[in-house]
Amino acid sequence: MYWNNLNDNLKAQYGCKVYKLALSSGCSCPNRDGTKGTRGCIFCDGAGAFAESGSISAQIAQAKARVFAKAGADAKYIAYFQSFTNTYAPINVLEPLFLEAIAPQEIAVLSIATRPDCLGADILALLERLNRVKPVWVELGLQTIHPATAAYLRRSYDLPVFDEAVKQLKAIGVTVIVHQILGLPGESPEQMVQTARYIGASGADGIKLHLLHVLRGTDLAEDYLAGKFRTLELDEYIAALEQCVRVLPPRVVIHRLTGDGAKRDLLAPLWSGDKKRVLNAIHGAFLRDDMVQGSAL
Numbered sequence: 377m378y379w380n381n382l383n384d385n386l387k388a389q390y391g392c393k394v395y396k397l398a399l400s401s402g403c404s405c406p407n408r409d410g411t412k413g414t415r416g417c418i419f420c421d422g423a424g425a426f427a428e429s430g431s432i433s434a435q436i437a438q439a440k441a442r443v444f445a446k447a448g449a450d451a452k453y454i455a456y457f458q459s460f461t462n463t464y465a466p467i468n469v470l471e472p473l474f475l476e477a478i479a480p481q482e483i484a485v486l487s488i489a490t491r492p493d494c495l496g497a498d499i500l501a502l503l504e505r506l507n508r509v510k511p512v513w514v515e516l517g518l519q520t521i522h523p524a525t526a527a528y529l530r531r532s533y534d535l536p537v538f539d540e541a542v543k544q545l546k547a548i549g550v551t552v553i554v555h556q557i558l559g560l561p562g563e564s565p566e567q568m569v570q571t572a573r574y575i576g577a578s579g580a581d582g583i584k585l586h587l588l589h590v591l592r593g594t595d596l597a598e599d600y601l602a603g604k605f606r607t608l609e610l611d612e613y614i615a616a617l618e619q620c621v622r623v624l625p626p627r628v629v630i631h632r633l634t635g636d637g638a639k640r641d642l643l644a645p646l647w648s649g650d651k652k653r654v655l656n657a658i659h660g661a662f663l664r665d666d667m668v669q670g671s672a673l
């Protein structure tokens with residue numbers, strides 16, 4: 377069994393466990409503010425993942441305090457701007473935020489989640505400057521390469537936009553991480569594998585593989601409750617996941633094998649709420665099947 381996982385990479389590089397600190401940039405999203413759409417991606421609840429509030433320094437202090445008991449005094453951290461589109465603001469707003477985030481010595485990496493259509497020349501120049509100070513990771517939510525699914529998701533950008541963004545980010549030396557969702561409505565396991573294969577060949581350095589969660593209050597939940605699609609069972613998810621990992625080049629770092637659903641709002645699949653059980657099942661299956669990343673390339 378072999379898969380190139382993030383924790384091992386970070387430990388090898390920094391000699392210790394590296395913790396993520398979820399921070400808020402205050403950015404909105406063009407898919408919500410009317411620029412590209414108003415209702416967002418169909419699965420997005422608009423709440424974003426948990427992040428601290430206040431100044432960036434205060435957010436870092438609060439987020440560190442939450443993990444301090446297990447992290448200890450010598451830990452390293454990733455300043456992680458996760459929710460919404462964190463390059464969707466003018467440079468004079470973003471630059472001080474990001475500089476403040478990477479200033480503390482214990483911050484090892486700046487990680488920025490955004491959309492590929494929010495990476496103009498000025499943003500790229502900023503990311504290049506920041507990357508000279510601390511490593512910059514940029515996360516792109518591709519989710520699928522299939523146009524019909526992307527339209528259903530209301531992703532609101534086409535595949536060539538993603539291709540160009542990866543090319544430009546790689547040209548400035550930034551680490552690129554791409555999100556893929558498995559179990560999207562109407563997609564076969566073969567289509568999921570095609571997306572994974574595409575991401576692996578795109579030049580991306582890392583991937584986050586997620587299970588499709590249906591969250592209460594989203595438009596996706598309405599379709600789910602109307603019986604328009606069903607979510608994956610655990611064994612189906614693991615089977616699809618294995619096939620996807622087998623087509624990823626061994627150099628691609630796997631940041632996630634499943635997502636972190638907001639348990640409180642989770643409508644389906646309910647089995648995904650027990651993350652420990654899911655990860656144990658995935659690791660057990662990988663071992664049983666001698667799953668080797670890249671073996672089906």
Ligand code: SF4
Nearest residue numbers: 405407416417420460
């Ligand atoms: S791009 Fe991200 S923040 Fe914006 S609507 Fe889609 S999932 Fe939500």
